[in-house]
Amino acid sequence: MERVMRLADQRPVVIFSKSSCCMCHTIKTLFCDFGVNPAVHELDEDPKGKEMEKALLRLGCNPSVPAVFIGGELKGGANQIMTLHLNGSLIPLLKQVGALWV
Numbered sequence: 001m002e003r004v005m006r007l008a009d010q011r012p013v014v015i016f017s018k019s020s021c022c023m024c025h026t027i028k029t030l031f032c033d034f035g036v037n038p039a040v041h042e043l044d045e046d047p048k049g050k051e052m053e054k055a056l057l058r059l060g061c062n063p064s065v066p067a068v069f070i071g072g073e074l075k076g077g078a079n080q081i082m083t084l085h086l087n088g089s090l091i092p093l094l095k096q097v098g099a100l101w102v
Helices: 004-006 022-034 049-058 076-085 090-096
Strands: 013-016 039-042 067-070 075-076
Touching: 004 013, 004 039, 004 049, 013 022, 013 049, 022 076, 075 076
Parallel strands: 013 039
Antiparallel strands: 013 067, 067 075
16 A cells, blocks of 8 residues: 555556556546546556555455555546546646646
């Protein structure tokens, strides 16, 4: 859990992902299309990935990926991020944490 939280605090947007997950790819693409440069941690490519995945599940991410942290705070998975985007609150949030300058 400590490692996940430490990584989540390192950048304005941090995404825990798996390289084979289509929803992870969609969420990463969404942020990149906005011009955000998220820190992406591919759990299936990290030696401590299983441990981090268990920590994400304990934090309430189910499924465990994608797990998106904005401003060091867990915002959720694909459904939660798309909801923020569709209700118009994702862009202002990204600006607030300094991930987006437009």
